[in-house]
Amino acid sequence: MRLIYSALFYFLAPAILARLFWRARKESTYSQRWLERLAVYDFEPESGVIWFHAVSVGEAEAAFPLIRAVKDRFPASTILVTATTPTGSARIKDVLGETAKHVYLPYDLPDCVNRFIRHYSPILAVVLETEIWPNLYRVCGLRDIPLAIVNGRLSEKSARGYLRLRSLTRESLSHVRLIAAQTPEDARRYVAIGADPNSVAVTGNIKFDTELPTEAQDRAKALRDTLFGKRPIFIAGSTHPGEESQILSAFDRLRSQFPELLLVLAPRHPHRIADVVAECEKMGLGIRLRSESEPCDESIDVFLLDTLGELRVFYAASDVAFVGGSLAPIGGHNVLEPAIAGVPVLFGPHMFNFADIACKLKESGGGIEVKNVEELALWTGRLLTDECLRSEVGENGKRFVSSNQGAVDRIVEQLGLLISNP
The missing domain is CATH 3.40.50.11720 (3-Deoxy-D-manno-octulosonic-acid transferase, N-terminal domain)
Structure with a gap:
């Protein structure tokens, strides 16, 4: 069987290399x-x-x-x-x-x-x-x-x-x-x-052993102070095609209740930034890129994270977090990164790659599953309105992570x- 597998791999190798260079176009x-x-x-x-x-x-x-x-x-x-x-x-x-x-x-x-x-x-x-x-x-x-x-x-x-x-x-x-x-x-x-x-x-699961060092917490506070000021922050991390439109729709619903709300949007793959920018512009939203290193004044609605390796710190700098790959049938991403920072975590119904963690985080009271745009807007609004609820969900998530290390x-x-x- 392995010989057949190897022969097929050799046969397909030119196509695999061609696909590699095709992807290099983007x-x-x-x-x-x-x-x-x-x-x-x-x-x-x-x-x-x-x-x-x-x-x-x-x-x-x-x-x-x-x-x-x-x-x-x-x-x-x-x-x-x-x-x-x-x-x-x-x-x-x-x-x-x-x-x-x-x-x-x-x-x-x-x-x-x-x-x-x-x-x-x-x-x-x-x-x-x-x-x-x-x-x-x-x-x-x-x-x-x-x-x-x-x-x-x-x-x-x-x-x-x-x-x-x-x-x-x-x-x-x-x-x-x-x-x-x-x-x-x-x-x-x-x-x-x-x-x-x-x-x-x-x-x-070794993902529970990820920590947020004091240095990262200090950096998160500094980023919030210099980039966002006192605005409430809703972050959507590791998003995929088909999810940004839903998140932007939820954000649009929330703005009537929270006019100062800022959306931090972090696509899973940075090469998709241009597509996400176009989607935001189509809705008439003001955009700031992380790579511009400029603060977000009242004209900015969406802060786009177009850099690598900073998502965890931006989770810690936010009030409510949604973890992507879960409204679209991707399988979800790591919900523990915002949880370890004490930030309430929302995720969609498609968490099959992290089913055990998602289920137990929800049972612990540290995570909330949302099935659609309406529930995403509803729960984000509740968490932003109720500081006690926001703190309770965040602390539950933090305890859940530490208890499984x-x-x-x-x-x-x-x-x-x-x-x-x-």
Whole structure:
């Protein structure tokens, strides 16, 4: 089965590269460093690294506390972090800088993954969340490289997809020494698709271990003072196509009740900023871009976050937060980022990628599910009007996050055993 998979991948490789350059028409970074995707490097090999793979921004943000903890535990080791998207790559560079090496993960072709593994000779491979790459996993297994899937998340839908390729999935997972699953349900699904039950442990979700340091809190206050003044702030983060129009509609309803209300809008993908600007202009809204670094006077209705890596701080600078990817059927995004800042969290009905967290956050009283534009406007208005309710929901969310922390420490212990007993 793996040979058929590899043959199909080789056959489709020209189309995959063509798509890469097609995407570069809108986002030029896709055409940069493309040889890394074939594991062709113009720098010297670096052997003996501890390697982490985080697909994009969300996985990278979750991985940072774990990477730092592993670096503290093994200070002599070089850390390598790979990604597959330019936004993930940019965030890794911004946060880790010179403390870690970084390249794109190569395509899952036998010659590419062999070149990659030879170049870095990892002593440990750590894959975040759901990625299963048959050829890469096989090379790790053949070279006796301990391989771990951490913060493992597997939805029912994904599990059904892997079950259709049961023999390929089972072979791939046979090379994995540790699957650190987020929940018992995730652990059960990994075993169902072919993982060795002895390799699966429930360690919790490392996204709970994300903290908002005092420095970030101070920065959030400074941003609010300099950019927004005393205006009430409603932020919608990680939004997708089809969501901005709904959010703008809710905002339009709210303005009659809250004439000074400012909407902070943060599209998930920065290359979409021009489309969002056009949508705002169509409604006659005044716009300020974050990159302009200018305060928002009364003529500004919408503040567009067109930079990377600042969403968490802007959540903390706001009064009410909506987390996108949930009004459109995307699967949702990380609701813990505003919750840890004590900001009331709203999210839509499509949270299937974060179903467990969304359900428990709602049960804790720290999150509110809204099904449509009407409910989004209604609950935002209630929270803006009632300071006691806003504070109560925010504190409930903050307590929910802190009560579920500790996954990073549990995972570091497990990874330490893999390094000590390869």
